[in-house]
Amino acid sequence: MLIARTLVSIGLIFSILILPWWISAVFLFVSLFYFSFYIEGVVIALVYDTIFSVPVDYFWNIEYVVTAGATLLLGFFYVLKKRLFWTQEW
Amino acid sequence: MFIIVYIGLAKPLAFFVAKPTVWVTTFVGKATDTVGTILTSGEQIREENRLLQERIDFLEKQVILGTEQSNFSEDADGIVARVLVRPSANVYGTLLVERVGRGDIREGDNVLSTEGSFLGVVESTTFSFAKVRLSSHPGFSQSLSIERSGLPITLVGMGGGNMRAELPQGADIEQYDVVVDLETQRVVAEIGEVQKDETQAFVRAYARMPVNIFEITRVVIVPQVYVLE
Numbered sequence: 001m002l003i004a005r006t007l008v009s010i011g012l013i014f015s016i017l018i019l020p021w022w023i024s025a026v027f028l029f030v031s032l033f034y035f036s037f038y039i040e041g042v043v044i045a046l047v048y049d050t051i052f053s054v055p056v057d058y059f060w061n062i063e064y065v066v067t068a069g070a071t072l073l074l075g076f077f078y079v080l081k082k083r084l085f086w087t088q089e090w
Numbered sequence: 091m092f093i094i095v096y097i098g099l100a101k102p103l104a105f106f107v108a109k110p111t112v113w114v115t116t117f118v119g120k121a122t123d124t125v126g127t128i129l130t131s132g133e134q135i136r137e138e139n140r141l142l143q144e145r146i147d148f149l150e151k152q153v154i155l156g157t158e159q160s161n162f163s164e165d166a167d168g169i170v171a172r173v174l175v176r177p178s179a180n181v182y183g184t185l186l187v188e189r190v191g192r193g194d195i196r197e198g199d200n201v202l203s204t205e206g207s208f209l210g211v212v213e214s215t216t217f218s219f220a221k222v223r224l225s226s227h228p229g230f231s232q233s234l235s236i237e238r239s240g241l242p243i244t245l246v247g248m249g250g251g252n253m254r255a256e257l258p259q260g261a262d263i264e265q266y267d268v269v270v271d272l273e274t275q276r277v278v279a280e281i282g283e284v285q286k287d288e289t290q291a292f293v294r295a296y297a298r299m300p301v302n303i304f305e306i307t308r309v310v311i312v313p314q315v316y317v318l319e
Contacts, residue, residue, distance in 0.1 A: 020178045021179055054213050054221065058228055065181075
């Protein structure tokens with residue numbers, strides 16, 4: 001699982017630089033759901049925001065929208081999976 | 091006696107004093123000349139290097155922009171930058187560009203296409219890289235004018251190279267009108283669609299950037315006050 005996490009993280013880093021943003025977004029979403037507490041996803045989102053972000057009017061002029069979104073999703077999936085599966089692994 | 095001694099010693103004494111004096115004077119003179127020559131040639135070499143570097147920068151700019159499609163004259167002070175990441179690759183709709191050649195990019199500098207139309211402003215810089223906020227960035231507002239009628243218009247970015255504006259009913263605006271910044275005479279957008287509804291107080295106009303931002307490979311960065319000739 002560790003190798004898979006590492007490979008996915010490397011793939012995500014490349015995808016944010018090369019692929020259209022929505023493909024990276026789907027990739028990140030699935031990774032956050034699939035892996036247990038995928039904190040690397042938040043770190044990659046932070047890297048993404050550091051490279052590309054500018055304050056967005058629609059989001060109260062905050063710069064780190066993707067990081068905030070990834071953090072919320074991480075927490076949401078963590079709680080959701082605990083309630084759905086009740087297993088230690090999740 | 092004194093005279094005899096003086097005459098006898100005068101020659102060796104003079105030789106003893108004069109020789110080192112002449113030798114030192116000659117040495118200092120030569121050394122000064124050499125240092126002067128080195129400094130002068132150093133200055134010349136630096137000047138030559140500067141001129142050659144300018145020439146290289148200019149030729150690079152010509153090669154990159156393509157002289158036939160560029161609106162920039164030889165002495166234009168624009169900095170050419172290559173686009174590393176296009177707006178399609180990021181949700182913020184920003185361009186990530188890298189400076190080519192020399193020159194300083196500052197926050198707030200204007201970013202133009204190679205044809206000279208306005209694309210956006212530099213948001214931040216890191217080393218030779220710059221993050222560019224496009225004029226179509228969501229919420230980015232600009233006060234401009236319609237070129238044909240001189241009608242003032244405020245374009246608000248919608249993302250993806252698109253902008254919108256609301257004008258009073260009856261405003262003189264049509265499809266394909268060109269929107270310019272009167273101060274700098276730069277083309278900013280082209281009106282793509284005008285929605286006129288008699289029951290509404292406002293006319294809604296949609297504009298698009300004059301270049302395809304998803305295909306753009308080079309941009310020119312100019313100081314904020316730069317005006318095209």
